[in-house]
Amino acid sequence: MTDYLAATMAMLGPAQNRYADPIAWDRLHAQLDIGLPADYRTLVDAYAPIHLNGHLYLLHPATARWNLGQYITDTVRAWTDVPWDELGLDADEDPRVLFGLTGLRFGTRDGLWPIASTDRGETIFLMTVDDTAPWLLVEDGEGGWARYDMRFAEWLYRYLIGEDMAGPNTSAFYPGPVQLCRLPMTVDERPEPWSGPDRGM
Numbered sequence: 001m002t003d004y005l006a007a008t009m010a011m012l013g014p015a016q017n018r019y020a021d022p023i024a025w026d027r028l029h030a031q032l033d034i035g036l037p038a039d040y041r042t043l044v045d046a047y048a049p050i051h052l053n054g055h056l057y058l059l060h061p062a063t064a065r066w067n068l069g070q071y072i073t074d075t076v077r078a079w080t081d082v083p084w085d086e087l088g089l090d091a092d093e094d095p096r097v098l099f100g101l102t103g104l105r106f107g108t109r110d111g112l113w114p115i116a117s118t119d120r121g122e123t124i125f126l127m128t129v130d131d132t133a134p135w136l137l138v139e140d141g142e143g144g145w146a147r148y149d150m151r152f153a154e155w156l157y158r159y160l161i162g163e164d165m166a167g168p169n170t171s172a173f174y175p176g177p178v179q180l181c182r183l184p185m186t187v188d189e190r191p192e193p194w195s196g197p198d199r200g201m
Helices: 004-012 022-032 038-047 066-079 152-160
Strands: 050-052 056-058 113-118 121-125 134-141 147-149 179-180 194-196
Touching: 004 038, 022 066, 038 056, 038 152, 056 152, 066 113, 121 152
Parallel strands: none
Antiparallel strands: 050 056, 050 179, 056 113, 113 121, 121 134, 134 147, 179 194
C-alpha cells in the first residue's frame, strides 16, 4: 500500500517547517472545536503558506498573513450564506442529493470544512474531521461537486500527478518537478519560487 504522505513529500522536497507550531494548531482546534487530520497538519507545517504548481494554496495557522484559521472562518461564513433551498438545483447539481447528505452544513462537527483552495475557484472541503475515515468534497468553482474517499495526502498526491481531483476534466498536471512558491509574509517581500526534486515525469 502506498504511503501517500511520504510519496507527496518526496515530490515536494525536504520539509521547510518554517512555521511549525503545535500551539498554533491547538489554538485553531479550540477555535473550530474540531481536530484536523494528522496528514494534513504535517503537510501544512512542512510547506505552508505555499502556492503549488501555480494553482493550489495551502495556508498555515501560525502566520498573520495567509492564515488558515481566518481562511476557514471567512469561507465557512460565505458558504453558510448560500440559500441552497432557493437555488433550484437539479439532482445532478445538488451535493445533498449526489452524496446522500441530510443537509449541507459548513463549520459544524458533522459538516464541511474548507481546508484548501485554488486560483481556479476550486474549494477543497474536509467532511470527516477525525482520523478514522475522512473524505473530501471538492467544488469546482462552477457549481460542480466531486467526492473523494481518501485522506488529504492521497488527494494532494493524485492532484500533483495530474489526476482529475475536482471532478471530470479538472486535471492540473505540469510535467517536471513540482513548482512551489513561498507566499510573501509582508508587503515588502516578494514570492519565492523554487522547484521540487526531479520526479521523472
